[in-house]
Amino acid sequence: MSNIDLGLAGRVVLVTGGVRGVGAGISRVFREAGAVVVTCARRPADEGSDVSDLEFHSVDLRDPDAVRAMVDRIVERHGRLDVVVNNAGGAPFALAADASANFHSKIIALNLLSALTVAQEANRVMQPTGGAIVNISSVSGHRPSPGTASYGAAKAGIDSLTQSLAVEWAPAVRINSVVVGPVKTELAELHYGDSDGVAAVDATIPMGRMADPRDVGQAAAFLASPLAAYITGAELLVHGGGEKPAFLSAANANTSP
DSSP: OTTSOOSOTTOEEEEETTTSHHHHHHHHHHHHTTOEEEEEESSOOOTTOTTTTSEEEEOOTTOHHHHHHHHHHHHHHHSOOOEEEEOOOOOOOOOTTTSOHHHHHHHHIIIIIHHHHHHHHHHHHHTTTOEEEEEEEEGGGTSOOTTOHHHHHHHHHHHHHHHHHHHHHTTTEEEEEEEEOOBOOTTHHHHHOSHHHHHHHHHTSTTSSOBOHHHHHHHHHHHHSGGGTTOOSOEEEESTTOOOOHHHHHOOOOOOO
């Protein structure tokens, strides 16, 4: 990454949820590209983390007033805001029939509405001089998402939202989404079981492994950079080729020559 000049040096970049997991990987890539990286989350980076030295704002992204105040503080301190990466989100496993209406509402608010709020405030300070917004989406919005149905629905909403805002806010502000498959973070074994479970998931992906947070960060950095100056309203698939069709494993036809 350091051998490619993405034109991000000195750019002020806000990464929501940018202190752990995928978000930390995104923050690292932008920092290596020379950007001034600002992070936000409900709680700061863990002590000893290599992103704990980044500027941090504690904020509930579901609170529009708090989001506006954070963006104003960033602009006051740095003079501008060039890039926003909407990464914050997530959902615990819960079967749709068993989860409460309040649970589903909170998942939608965190994964869809908060991204819209952040995008609105970013657009407010980016117009008319320009800027870029990158929404981190998920393959859960493009295929069944059992156990995380409201999360999948929210991510489908993110991709639709991306297309609509790209039309409304062009040409000054570009907005794209990164559609991410399974990612190997520090919580991978919590989601996929032990190391054997992680390896089994790796084997279902054509590229032979889950994404590294850095893979997501590099895709986001490209979309935020001048190299993508004519790209807006797009969905960039970062999923290692997706999932192998289940029928290939289930079929018993002899396909050998």
